[in-house]
Amino acid sequence: MGPSGGTEHGGTEHLDVRREGATLVLTLNRPEAKNALSLPLLVGLHDGWVEADEDDGIRSVVVTGAGGDFCAGMDLKALAGRGMAGEQYRDRLKADPDLHWKAMLRHHRPRKPVIAAVEGHCVAGGTEILQGTDIRVAGESATFGLFEVKRGLFPIGGSTVRLQRQIPRTHALEMLLTGRPYSAAEAASIGLIGQVVPDGTALDKALEVAEQINACGPLAVEAVKASVYETAEMTETDGLKSELERGWPVFATEDAKEGAKAFAEKRPPVYRRA
Template sequence: MSAIILEKKGQQAWITLNRPESKNMLNGEAFVELADAWDEVRADDDIRVVVLTAAGEEDFCCGGDLGEVIPLWTGVRQPQNALEERLLADPTIPDRIMLKGEPLYKPVVAAINGRALGGGTELLQATDIRIAAEHAEFALPEPKHGIVPGAGSMVRLTRQLPWAHAMRILLGGEPVTAAEALAMGLVSEVVPLAELQGRAQYYADNICRQAPLALQAIKRTALETHTMPWADAFRFEMEQAAAVMMSADAREGPRAFREKRAPRFKGS
């Protein structure tokens, strides 16, 4: 059974963390398979949006399966399969699963079906639209264990949330509820579990109706200019806008509006 399931549905890619019996924690196989999934959707021009979710009804992801990966990394145990061998051979994989090494400019929707602890909360910070089930919880408990949330949270969280909210999560180690996460701005929406997949589908379908080059330019600009001086950021923004304006999609949009029909965007 694959630790990560990648399913392509037309212009959508659905990535499912698939270890519900282990709280969807990321073991060696999951590290490699998730890195491969991100690489595949990045390279597939037909994919316009990614939905990230998890199997089961209790846990989205409770972090890394340290009982498996730490002994592997420290040499206490030897790799048991080709995927674990790849994890040892490629030091970029931990950054790639968190979309740190190479950004993904396609929109990513997270459907959070339960607890997101440690690396689970860190992984969510690499997504764009986040829908949480009502019973979901979020926490970075690493300081309680003498370590730090070093998979992106110490950089991303204070840029995504107001300082006091971010530091409450980073320093306190205590979980926040879905309702609290919504009030902080950590998630976009909270829904009953039974409605979670449908809401994620709604957002994915809506994104697929937009012009893909425009969406990628918007996300690229938001990510790349976040720490730029304003003048440099506005210059970058205009470069992205100009590139999109030269596309066939930019001509198709106004044409479809005049003809009173839905636009047929091709990503070119």
Template sequence: MTESAMDVVTSEIVDPHVLLITINRPEKRNAFDGATARAFEKVIDAYESDDDLRVAIITGAGPTFSAGQDLAAAAVGDFGGTERRGGFGVMGVRPHKPLIAAVEGHALAGGLELCLACDLVVASSATQMGIPEAARALVAVGGGLFRLPKRIPYHIAMELALTGESRSAEYFAQWGLVNKVVEPGEVVGAARELARKIAASGPLAVSASVEIVRRAYDWAETDAWSRQMEYADPVMASEDTQEGIRAFIEKREPVWKGR
């Protein structure tokens, strides 16, 4: 089978309720063409529909997390997006469950925008991140220009957008974009540790919390009180909430049913 039909994106369950998704085009620095985006969307769809999966980790094979769009493919009109979920098969419509970016290597251009589509980021101390598009007379249209200033201060985001310069993972950590910086080779392990903590929480509450936090940027505070309840009310009425209360009173670990 050709690369477009086989293994450009792989996935495996690495811990209970935890899915590891790997972009598997190391010879292309894990850049995305159309086939890779479609494969990625398929994996994201499977993650979202599987009630036993609660957290997904995204990483890249080889020395680079992702170089973004495959420019050679773009030159012949083959862009790394899908009609339904958008850029890279995830940027436009994200799953209703958390995504962790495990960045073992550079995350540039669409690679950083893929991180911005995730909810948490773990990166290596050797990682460089940035959106270099403007320096090449391009525009970062994978969400970088409107998501980045929601995650870090406006003037810092503007400098990165206009100069195209990359910065270290430590730099992004000090502004809050990267949750944790670890030594090279330890990124996936650190992401799995974080994922296990999330997987131990009530899955319905986690999904509702993800949705509320993602939307909080766009809600006025006067509206947020009622808007949050669209996601919180079904959780409060769930069996899991009752189980969580009972487990706390009985001083035991809860057993979640996801309902």
């Protein structure tokens, strides 16, 4: 059993996977390195996203970090497999050169809602992964930032594209061009994260949000998420047309009938993805 009573399964030596009801919990577990991204960690993340997409029993995903940190970014030595990553992981990367980008949610958007539970450091590659999540909760002492320019590097995990779409451009450019750290309170004030909670409770709050999502109709939830992202770059006219194409089929499902029936009968609905 997991530390919160969930069932453990899968994962790698740097990425723990467990189920909490209908929620898949992915825990970056390399605390001695502030959960810096190693190849085993990236492979575990990638496989977790795939599992969430393929298993209809999973209705939401929570991603978090062990040891009081979320992720301190890329570990170049570990990524190269020097004394840490086994041959099987290098083979995985060779077979799919985009695996690490999918793991960081740069090239992949899971169809289930993804909630980030952040404590401690969430910087560089950690902040880049964050931008691929849907809902974000952080402990009050959490730290965010894109430090790449300070090291003469480029935040190539998608930040120059996505950040300006998620927060006002002036804040995006300040974060990208200064490489300075941001407190949880400041990150919330510019819209990078949604909620700030007492330290040590981010995971509990994320699981609480996940439970609220899990109680909703899964076909409706997935269609709503897809519509939000599909229409983000459309004109309002095109977006409203696309919304109808996504939304009307939901009304014809058995789950929609069950939702209305359960409301009338004053009982919790039992959704069957039908």
